[in-house]
Amino acid sequence: MSAYDRLCARFARIATVGEAAAILGWDASVMMPPGGAAARGDQLAVLSGLIHEMTTAPAMAEDLADAEQAMTGDVPAADPWAAANLQLMRHRYLQSVALPSDLVEARSRANSACEAVWRGARLASDFSAACPYLEDVVRLAREASVALGETFAMAPYDALMDGFQRGIRAADVEPVFTEYEAFLEDALPRAEAIQARGGAAKPLPGPFPVGVQEALCQRLSAAAGLDYNRARLDRSAHPFSGGIPTDIRITSRYNENECFQSIMGVMHETGHALYEAGLPTAYARQPVGEASGMAAHESQSLLIELQVCRSDAYLSWLGPRLHAEFGGDAALYTAVNLGRLLRHVERGFIRVEANELTYPAHVILRFRLERALIAGDLMVADLPGAWNEGMQGLLGITPPDDRRGCLQDIHWYDGAFGYFPSYTLGAMAAAQLMAAIRTDVPDVDAAMAEGDLSPLLGWVRREVHGRGNLLGFNDLMRAATGKPLDARAFEAHLTARYLTDPSAR
Amino acid sequence: MSAYDRLCARFARIATVGEAAAILGWDASVMMPPGGAAARGDQLAVLSGLIHEMTTAPAMAEDLADAEQAMTGDVPAADPWAAANLQLMRHRYLQSVALPSDLVEARSRANSACEAVWRGARLASDFSAACPYLEDVVRLAREASVALGETFAMAPYDALMDGFQRGIRAADVEPVFTEYEAFLEDALPRAEAIQARGGAAKPLPGPFPVGVQEALCQRLSAAAGLDYNRARLDRSAHPFSGGIPTDIRITSRYNENECFQSIMGVMHETGHALYEAGLPTAYARQPVGEASGMAAHESQSLLIELQVCRSDAYLSWLGPRLHAEFGGDAALYTAVNLGRLLRHVERGFIRVEANELTYPAHVILRFRLERALIAGDLMVADLPGAWNEGMQGLLGITPPDDRRGCLQDIHWYDGAFGYFPSYTLGAMAAAQLMAAIRTDVPDVDAAMAEGDLSPLLGWVRREVHGRGNLLGFNDLMRAATGKPLDARAFEAHLTARYLTDPSAR
Structure with missing residues (x-):
C-alpha cells in the first residue's frame, strides 16, 4: 500500500467519524429531548477530539511527506484529483497542527460563554453586556488568525476566510x-x-x-x-x-x-x-x-x-x-x-x-x-x-x-x-x-x-x-x-x- | 492524577463514543432513509473500531496494573464501587484483547452472511439453505467461546453467557x-x-x-x-x-x-x-x-x-x-x-x-x-x-x-x-x-x-x-x-x- 493510499484510508476514516457527528448534530436540533443536551455536547466534543487526534497522528506526517515525495517525482502523469487531494490533506493537517490545543480550548470556551451572553444581550439590546465577552472572542480569533496566517503565508483575515472558503x-x-x-x-x-x-x-x-x-x-x-430515498425533510427552529x-x-x-x-x-x-x-x-x-x-x-x-x-x-x-x-x-x-x-x-x-x-x-x-x-x-x-x-x-x-x-x-x-x-x-x-x-x-x-x-x-x-x-x-x-x-x-x-x-x- | 482516575477518564471517553453509536443505531431503525444504510454501517464499524482501539491501548494495560496494585494495598478502606469498577474495567479489557481481531472480523462477516440467508430461509421454511451458513457461525462462536473461556477460566458456554449477563x-x-x-x-x-x-x-x-x-x-x-424531557417514543418495525x-x-x-x-x-x-x-x-x-x-x-x-x-x-x-x-x-x-x-x-x-x-x-x-x-x-x-x-x-x-x-x-x-x-x-x-x-x-x-x-x-x-x-x-x-x-x-x-x-x- 502506497503512502497516498494509506492517507486515503486515514482520511476516509476521519470523514466517517465526521459523518457520525453530522447525524448527531442533526438529531440534536430536530429530535433530541432537552435532557440529552449535556451528553450530546460531550459526544460531539469527543468525536471532534478523535478527529483531531487522527488528523495529527505522527504517522500522518510521515505518510504526507512520503506521498508528496512520490508525487513530485511523478508530475507529468499525475492524476489532478489525486494531486489536489494530497494538497488538501496537507492543508487539513496544517490547519489541525497550526493551533496549539490550549488556544483551541480557550476559543471554544470563550465562544460558548459569549454566545450565551449574547442571547440575552440581543433581547435587551444591551451591547455593553456582550462587549467584554466579545473582546475575548476577538482577541482569541486574532491569535488564531495570526497562527494560521503564519502557517499558510496568508494575511490573518485571509487565513480565517480560507477556513470557510x-x-x-x-x-x-x-x-x-x-x-x-x-x-x-x-x-x-x-x-x-x-x-x-x-x-x-x-x-x-x-x-x-x-x-x-x-x-x-x-x-x-x-x-x-432531491431524491428522498437519500434525504429527509423535518422541522427545526x-x-x-x-x-x-x-x-x-x-x-x-x-x-x-x-x-x-x-x-x-x-x-x-x-x-x-x-x-x-x-x-x-x-x-x-x-x-x-x-x-x-x-x-x-x-x-x-x-x-x-x-x-x-x-x-x-x-x-x-x-x-x-x-x-x-x-x-x-x-x-x-x-x-x-x-x-x-x-x-x-x-x-x-x-x-x-x-x-x-x-x-x-x-x-x-x-x-x-x-x-x-x-x-x-x-x-x-x-x-x-x-x-x-x-x-x-x-x-x-x-x-x-x-x-x-x-x-x-x-x-x-x-x-x-x-x-x-x-x-x-x-x-x-x-x-x-x-x-x-x-x-x-x-x-x-x-x-x-x-x-x-x-x-x-x-x-x-x-x-x-x-x-x-x-x-x-x-x-x-x-x-x-x-x-x-x-x-x-x-x-x-x-x-x-x-x-x-x-x-x- | 492516579492510575484509577486516568482509567475513569478513559472509560468515560469510551462510553461517550458508545453513546454516539447508540443514537446512530436508533436513527438507523427509526429515521434514516434507505440510502443512508451503507454509510451508517461504516460509521458504526469505525466507532466500534475506535472503541476497541481505545480499550486495548497499551497505556490502558499499564494503568490497569498500576491501579490494581494501588487498590490491593488499600483493601480495608476500599470503596466497593471503585473496586467493582476496576474489576469491570479489567474484565472489559480482557474481553477486548481475548479475541484476535481476525476472529472478530470473521465472526462479523459470517454472522452478517448467515443472517441475510436466514431471512429468505425462514420465509421459505428451508433449513437446508441456512444450514451451511449456520455451521460457520457456530464454528466461529465456538472458537470465540473457547478463547473467552480460557481468558476468564470459565466453560466456553458460560463465557458466552457472561458476555450478556x-x-x-x-x-x-x-x-x-x-x-x-x-x-x-x-x-x-x-x-x-x-x-x-x-x-x-x-x-x-x-x-x-x-x-x-x-x-x-x-x-x-x-x-x-418515564420522564419525557429525557426520552422519546417513536415508531419502528x-x-x-x-x-x-x-x-x-x-x-x-x-x-x-x-x-x-x-x-x-x-x-x-x-x-x-x-x-x-x-x-x-x-x-x-x-x-x-x-x-x-x-x-x-x-x-x-x-x-x-x-x-x-x-x-x-x-x-x-x-x-x-x-x-x-x-x-x-x-x-x-x-x-x-x-x-x-x-x-x-x-x-x-x-x-x-x-x-x-x-x-x-x-x-x-x-x-x-x-x-x-x-x-x-x-x-x-x-x-x-x-x-x-x-x-x-x-x-x-x-x-x-x-x-x-x-x-x-x-x-x-x-x-x-x-x-x-x-x-x-x-x-x-x-x-x-x-x-x-x-x-x-x-x-x-x-x-x-x-x-x-x-x-x-x-x-x-x-x-x-x-x-x-x-x-x-x-x-x-x-x-x-x-x-x-x-x-x-x-x-x-x-x-x-x-x-x-x-x-x-
Missing part, C-alpha cells in the same frame, strides 16, 4: 464589493421608484395548514431533483441542511399564516442538498470529494432559491400549484403578483429579512468591520458606532438600537470571522452561473416554466457538483463560467429583475 | 429450568382446564386509531414514571429501547385493529427505560454505572409488563381509560375481561407470541440446544430434529415446519449464543422482585389499582436501578430479595394468576 482572498473580494456599493447607490432608489409605480402586492389569503405546507415543500423539493451525501437532512419551520418562508426556505436548503448529493462518489470521504466551500455552497442554494424559484418562469408554474393547495382567488397566484410578494425591495435593518438587492450591503458592512476587528483597526467597544455609521453610508438608514444593529447576528459572538462574505459571493456566483447556464442550455427558462429543473441540474452537476473540491472558489468559477467572480452578472440579473419598468416587460 | 452460569440456570419444567408439566394442563371452565374473552371492538394509541401509550408510559440514560429512545409499532400489542410493548420498553433512567448518575459512563446485564434488564421490562400491567389491580385502572379512548360497551373493559384477553394460555410454536406460563419452555429448549451446539454435542444439521423432539417433550406439540421451529428466531443466525436464558431469568427475577416489593411496600397493589406505580418505582430504584452494575445477577437478586434466583416466586405468581379457579377468587 479556499481560493478567494479579501483582496479579491474588496473590489467586487466596492463595485457593488457603487451600483447599489444608483440602483436602489431607481428600484424603489419603479416598485412604487407598479401595483402593490396582494397577499394570499391563507390559512396555510402546516401539514399541507410541509407535504407541498417536500413535493417541490423532490420535483427539483432554525432551518438548515445537514447529514451526508447519501443521507441528507434538511429542515424547515412552518407558520400557518404564511407559506413562502417555508417554501423558499426548503428550496434554499434543497439547493445545498443537491450540491451534496451531486458530489463525485469516486472521491467520497476524501477532502477532494467534498464541496468546495461555503461560498460555493451558498451559490447552489441561492441558484435554486433566488435564480430559479423567484423567477417569473418558475413562479408561473408554481402559482397554479399553490392555488390548488391553498385556494382563494386565482388572480392572486399569477407570476406578477407572486413576483411582487417575493421580490419586494425595502431598506431594512435586518440581514436575514433583506431582499437580494440590499442583502449585499449588509454583508459588505460586516466584511469591512470584521476585517478591521481582526486587523486591530477597530476596537470592539467602538463597534456599535461603526456599525451604525456604515449602515447609514450603505443604505441611508441608522438602526434605532443595537438589537437591530450589531447585535443581530450570532456569527461574531460565536467566534465566526471570515464567514459573512460567503453569502454575497454565493449570490453573485449564482447569477454568474445562471448566465452561463442560459448560454449553454438555451431551453432552461422554458423548462423552468414547466417546473422542470433537470436541464439546469444537469449543467450544475457537471460544472459544479461533480467537481467536488478539486478547485478553489475562483478557479471553480473560471472552470464553470470562463471567468473569476465578478459582480456584473449579478448586477445584470438585478437590473433585469428590479430596474426594468414592469410596463416595459 | 455476568454473575450467573449454566450450572446455576440448569436446576432452575429443570424445576420449572417439572412445574409446567403439571401446571399447563391444569391452567388449560381452568381457562376452559371460565368464560371466553370478549374482544374489544375497535377500531383503535393509530394516533390515539400512540398518544395513549406515551401517557401511560409517562404515568409509569421492531420495537426496542435504545439511547442513553438522559436521552432514552423507545419505539413501538401500531395496528389499527388491535391495541394491546402497542400498549404492552410500550410498557415493556418503559420498564427497560426506567432502569436506564434510574442508573446511578455518580457513576455515569463508568462500567459500574451501567445496567447489570440483559437478564437484569429483562427483569425490569417484565416487572412492568407482566407483573404490573397484566395484573388485575392495574387492569382495573386501565380499563376505564381504554374505554374513554376507544368506546364501545363498558362491560368489555372490566379487569376480568381484559385479564382473559391478556393472559390467554395456549400451546403455540412461536416464542414471541407465547404467554408467560409457556414462554420459559421456549427458552429452556433453546438453552439446551445452544449449549449442546457450543459443546459440540449437537451438529447443526441435526438441529431441526432436536428442536422438534424438544418441543414435543416440553409442550407436547411438534412444529409442522422449520419456519415455526428452529428458523423462527434471528439470534443464532446472527451469532448470539448465551442470550436466550436472559428472557426467562428476567421473568423469574421479576416475580421474585415483585414478591419482595409486596413484603416491603404493602400498599403497592392498592397504588397500582390507582395507576400509581411510584411506590413500586421507589423500591426498584433503590434496590435495583441505583445499584447499577455493582453486583452480578445472582448477587443483585440476593441484595434485593435476600436470596439468589429461584423459580418458586415465579411459580407462586403463575399459580395465583393461572391455577386458581376464577370462581374461587
